[in-house]
Amino acid sequence: MKKLVIRDKNIVSLAVISAMVLLVVFGPILTGLKSRIATQKKLTTQLAALELKKEILSGIDTTQIDERVKKMETVFPSKKPVVELMSSLSKLAFLHGLSFGGITLNPGELGTENKPSAIKTKKTALNPDLQDLRFGFEVAGDLNKISDFLKALENTAPLMRIEKVSLKIKGDPILDRLSTSVAAMIDVAAYFQSPPKTLGSVGQPIGLLSKKQETVLERLFNFQTFEAVVPTAPVGQADLFGQAGQL
C-alpha cells in the first residue's frame, strides 16, 4: 500500500500543497490569536487594578481626608514651621503662667529645603526627606509649672522633640525654697517633610490606611494647635524712593 501512495505523484503533490496552504494560512491566524489572548490577559489585569484603585478612591470620605491633611500639615508640616513653632511655644508658656524668651533659632538654609537631615534614630534612619529645625528658648517660673509645660509639649503642634534641658535657679533657694523661680533653657527640634512631588502613573496602585495607620492618625487630633499670627498688612515701604507720584 505504502509503495502505491508514494508512487502516486498527484496525491503527494496535493498533500504537500495542502500542508503548505495550511501552514501559510494557519500560522498568522494562530499567532494573531495568541497575541490577542495575551493582550486580553494584560488588559484584564490592568482594568482590575484600575477598578480597584477607582473603588478605593471613591470610597474615601473627602471631608475626613481634608481634615486629616489639614491636621497633618499643622502637626507635621511640609515647610519650616518657624512662625508656628515660636507662636505655639510662647502661647503655651503663657497658658502655663511662665515667662518666655531667650530664643535662639537655627533655621538652616532658608532657600534650600531639599537638603536631607542627618537625624537618625538608634534603630533605623528616618525618611531622607525629613528635615528638622532646631530651636532654643527659655521659660521661667515655678518648677512644677515648667514640668507641666514640658508635658504639654508632647501634644503641641508642630511636632517637636526635646533635645536638651538646663535648669537655673532664680532667687535664693535657702530663703524662699518653695516659691523659688526656675529658668529652664530648652532646645527642641521641630520636624518637617516635603510632600511627594508627583502622584505617579494612573496605573500605580494606591493603598488604604491600615488599622495601625488609622490609630497613628488619631494621634494627630490629640495635638493642641495655636493660631500663628502672620502679618497681613504690607510690611516695609513699598515705594522706597517715592517714585510713584513723580511718574
Place this chain on the structure above:
Amino acid sequence: MAELNLYTKKIKIINQRQKFKLAAVKGLVGLLIAAIGSMIGLSSYSLLKAKQNQIIDSKIQATTKKIMELSEVEGKQVYLLSKLKTFEDLIKSQAKHQAITETVFAILPPGTNIKGFQVAETGEIQLAGSVADYATFNELLERIRKTKDYRLPIVKAIASRVNSTKTEKSNEVSFEIDLTMAVKE
C-alpha cells in the same frame, strides 16, 4: 469453451490502487474541509477576542478618566501615606525623649541647678548640677530611689562626683550623677 483472463492479477492491483487513490483524495478533501472549518472558527474566535479587547480598552479609558477626576483625593491619600511612616517613627522617638525629660524633672527637688543634659534615647543621662545644701542633695537621692513613681523606671544611678563648697551663706553641693532609665522600645 472457457475464457482465459490473463490480466486478473494486474486488474486486481489497478482496482486496489484506484480505491486507495479515491480514499486518499477523500481523506485530503476531508482534511481540507476540516482545516477550512477550523480556520473560520479560529478567525472568528480571534475577532471575538479583538472585540473583547476593544471593550476592555474602552473600559480602561473610562476608569482612567474617573481616576483622573479623583486625582485630588488621590493626592491627599498619597500625601498622608508618605508622611505617616515618618510621623509614626517621630512620635515614638518623641515619646522616649518626653518620658526621659519628665522623669528627670520628677526627681529634681526645688532648688536644683542643672547644667544642660542631652536627652539620649538610650535612657542614659548625665545629670550635672548643684543644690544649695546636703539636705536637698539627700532629697534628690531619695527621689532617685523611688524609681517606680516615675514615667520611666531608673535602673541605675551612679554619683560619679559630689563636691561641697562652703560659703558664708550656703553649703552648695555640686554633683554629677549618671542615670540609666529603662526606655521602652
